[in-house]
Amino acid sequence: MRFLLPALASLLCLSPVASAADLRVFPSEVVLGGPNRTQQLFVIEEEGARAVRDVTALVRYASTQAPIGSAVKVDAKGLVTAVSGGESVVTINYGDKRVNVTCKVGADAPSTPNFRNHIIPILTRTGCNAGACHGALAGKGGMKLSLRGYDPETDWFVLTRQALARRVDLTKPADSLLLKKAVRGVPHSGGERFTEESVHYKTLLAWLQAGAPGPKPTDAELERLEVFPPAILVKPGGPKINFQVRVRAIYSDGASEDVTNLARFGSSEELVARVAEDGLVTPVGNGEAAITVGFGTKVATLTITAPYPNELKPGAPAKQNNFVDEHVNQKLQLLRLPASEPCTDAEFIRRVYLDSCGILPTADEVAAFLKDTDAKKRAKLIDKLLDHPAFVDYWSHKWSDLLLVSTRKLPQPAMWAFYRSVRQSVADNKPWDKFARDVLTASGSSLTNGGGNYFVLHKDVSALAESTSITFLGTSIGCAKCHNHPLEKWTQDQYWAFANLFARVGLKNGDRGGEVLVQSQAEGDALHLRKGVAMSPTPLDGKPLPADSPIDRRTYFTDWLTAPTNPYFAKSLVNRVWKNYMGRGLVEAEDDLRETNPPSNAALFTALADDFVKNKYDVKHLMRTILNSAAYQRSSKPLKENAADDRFYSRYLVRRLPGEVILDAYSDLTGVATPFDKITSAAGDATSPIGSYPRGTRAVQVPDSLATSQFLDAFGRAERVQTCACERTSDASVTQALHLNNGYTLNDKLRDPNSVVAKWIAEKLKDEEIVDRVFLAGLSRKPTEAEQKKFLDILADGSKDGAQSRRETIEDFVWAVLTGREFLFNH
Structure with a gap:
């Protein structure tokens, strides 16, 4: 027992x-x-x-x-x-x-504490094996333990055998340094960790009295955690009542025990709920928070829901276009969040063009859409945009970010081969499972089969495993390379078993410049960093492949990856696409899917993934479903009652446009293309001319992140160095303001003799026409009466001093619109 x-x-x-x-x-x-x-x-x-x-x-x-x-x-x-x-x-x-x-x-006699399941958790809970203490790389005070106990065998040796076994006294267990230091019976730089009356002390003492037995291969393994209560609802209008969370560990031998006093607790939203070290949850605000629980190598979560103090109208929010709205509205009802009104047609056409294709609708397209009285015009426009040539440009660029297409690690011919294969997949609307399979099983020439460059980019087995996990599973396993993952369930053993799936990818130079031949090999293993042995190749939470199996390990992994039952693959892509259209992932960050970072709407996440799989991984079907939802088509204007919501989609979330989209819009609206005629060195310290991009090439059509552009650098384009959504930033900066206010990018385009400003003057357009064109083309709407009067007065006043003054005034007017918040943001 x-x-x-x-x-x-x-x-x-x-x-x-x-x-x-x-x-x-x-x-x-x-x-x-x-x-x-x-x-x-x-x-x-x-x-x-x-x-x-x-x-x-x-x-x-x-x-x-x-x-x-x-x-x-x-x-x-x-x-x-x-x-x-x-x-x-x-x-x-x-x-x-x-x-x-x-x-x-029962009538069992007391059992001996288990080192792996009882002693290690005490050391972890009290911080003894934390990174700031004995779990540090060099240890502390002459004693080094494995970080958070990922290596019980070594920890047992350190505690009971190392340093002449001075840390334990099996003849007088209570005199052991292990206990005396923890209770400050002798000086201890780590301070008091617990008292002699504590459960921790009594457990350690019982273990020492039993002879301090070490971990055994036959020890029962921790299989899962159960938390109670599984979910918490704070009654609206009532007092903020605290809740005590209890945690139960379930072991492989069927035994279980309460481990609340050994578990680690955290809150995903401290402004909604806080949790104490003992698991006492205190509601402090409105919204939803995940209370995360960790014990040993397992994690679990429970959700606390604290509705907002709003009184919803009967039936609100009622508008539902498809199953997306059913799940979103259920969550809004639970949280007492009203939905904003539907967006206007002008807002919708601008929004959907930018989100789907990265371009603005033309003034003529806006005017035609606003006049159209067809009740299905939005759905028809969505279908049109999903087949638009600019759709291919935009999504090829996004997937190139994901796959790190760049000359930073690839020669020019290989980079182009990789990009063209990605672009062709987007143009063909290749199902996402086939897209993944074609990349991950690519063989032969990297110039003929562009997907093979994925392996050229990731020559190191660890880098390949980690990038693949983020790219196609949306989860990071990098921390588990050296020790068990601190925020997830992945262990170091699982990491190296996963990495061994990619250990037999062979690369050798081809006959052509920049060519690498990719092939699967019959031998080769990735050795466990600590154990020095090869783990059986195993997908995450999957079944191991026998080490002597003749099956190609990449094929085995890809079969597991794209199986309809895989809990990660479909959700990873769904989350990326949802983030693009809705401004925030169902899991945020978009590539941080883990048990301790649950989705803001779990039912919706599952429904979208199931629908994606059911429709054979059709990416456009997924996009069409999201775009046709009432949730996507809401106004971005907040109501008083939903102004605080940025997680549950009661309104469209405003966000800054990507730098490439802004730059292309400047080219389109001014009529002056942006030249991409230089390339920056990988070290970033030099530029050289390049003739790969003919004049008129759009920023989203440039496959190489090293193509020189100070504007794109300032506006946070992805460097394509590491597989991480964090590479692309949308934060405002002083550099961006300087580019807009004093930089040459927009100003030179407006001053160009071939710009639209020069054409308008040559065509002798009236001021009213100029104002209407700029607003329709740049903001997808007509100016208000107040705006029209204001700008007409400015243009009239600027025309009094001659032709040059009139041109400069028009340039200033266009500049003011194209650098304003309404233009730079999608809303």
Whole structure:
């Protein structure tokens, strides 16, 4: 029988209490290994499977004697103590409700604490093996432990054998330095970690008294965590009631135990809810937060929902165009968030052009759309844009960011081959599973099969594994290379098992310049960084491939990756596309999918991924679904009641346009193309002429991130050095302001003798026509009466001093519109 920490016990299933639908007890059944062992009961009120109140201290407890005698006793706080072997029932009364909990007591003798499952967690919870203490790379005070206990075998040796075994005293366990330092019985630079009365002290003492046994291969493994309550709902208008979270560890041998006092807790949104070290959750604001729980190598989450103090109108929000709106609206109703009104046609046409194709609609296209009375004109426009040539430019550029297409690590011929293969895939609307398969199993010449350059970019096995995980799974495993992941469930063993899937990719130079031949090899393994052995090649949470299997490891991985049952692949792409159109990923950041970073709308995330798989990974189908939703077509103007929402899509989220889109818009609206005639060295310290891009090439058509452009650099284009959404930034900067106000990019275009300004003057356009054209082309709307009067007065005043003054005034007017917030942002 497993050792049970004092005040903790083995637990069985976590199931609802059938006898009282609105009361729930944890655990629903108590199993105690022997006399004097204890278990704390926890009781909550539930509504819709969400805890609304912790009533543990408010209910009345009583134990009824079983036929063979009283097995347990229970105090007024719900602490159950085993008295003797047998079975009893604890009755819980709350108002007119009653719940019975069966308690079973065995006759086991006390068990010895397990080093892996009991001692290591204590060292982790108390910070002893943290990066700031003995878990540091060089250790501390002459003792080094593995970071957060990822190497129990070595840790046991360090504690019990290293330094002449001075850290433990098995003849007088209480005199062990391990204990005395922790309680400040002797000087300790780390301070007091716990007291002699604590559960931690008593557990360590019991382990030492048993001879300090080490970890064994037969030790039960931690399989999962269960948290109680699984979800919390803060009643609107009521008091902010605290909730105590309880954590149960489930082991591979079927045993379980309460590990709340050993678990690590965190909150994803500190402005919504805070959580103390002991798991006490305190609601502090409105919205939704994930309470993350970690113990050993496993993590779990529970959600706390705190609705906003709004009174919604009956049926609001009611507009639903497809299943996206069904899930979004359910979340808004739960949070008491009203939806903003639908956007105007002028707002919609500008928004959907920019989000789908990275271009502005022309003045004629805007005028025609605004006049169109067809009720289905928005859906028809969406279909048109998904087949627009600019769609291919825009999404080829985005996927080139993702795949790091650049001459930074590729010669020019290889870079072009890689880009053309990506572009052709977008043009063909290649299903995403086939897109991934074609890249990950590419073989042969990197100039003939452009996808092969993915492996040329990532020659190191670790880099290849980590980039593949982020690119196609949307999750980062890099931290697990050297130690177990601190924020996720991935272990170091899993990392190297995953990396070994890519260890047999062979590269050799071809006959042509820049050519590399990619092939699969029959031998080769990635050795575990710490153990020095090859792990069986295994996908994340997948089944291992036997080391001697003749199956191509890349093919095996890709089969697992693109299987409809893969929980990561479809969601990774869905999240990227959703982020592009909605301004914020269902999981944010878009490439940070992990259990401790749950989606803002889990039901919607699952529904979109399922629909994506059902429709054979059709990317345009996914986009069409999102674009046709009422959620996408909402106004960006906040209501008083939803102004604080930036996570649940009650309104369209305003964001700055990408630098490439702004630069292309400047070229289109001024009639003067941007030259891309230089390339920057990989070191960034020199430029050289290049003739690859004919005049008129758009910024989103340039495949190489090293094409010289100070404007694009200032506006945060991706460098394509690492696979990370963080490479592209949308933050404002002083450099951007200088480029807009004093830089040559826009000013030179306006002054160019071939600019639209010169053409308007030559055509003798009236001031009213100029104002209308600039507003329709740049802002996709007509000016208001006040705006028209203001700018007509300015143009008229500037024309009094001759032709040159008139031209400069028109240039200033166009500049003012094209550098304004309304132009630079999508809304």
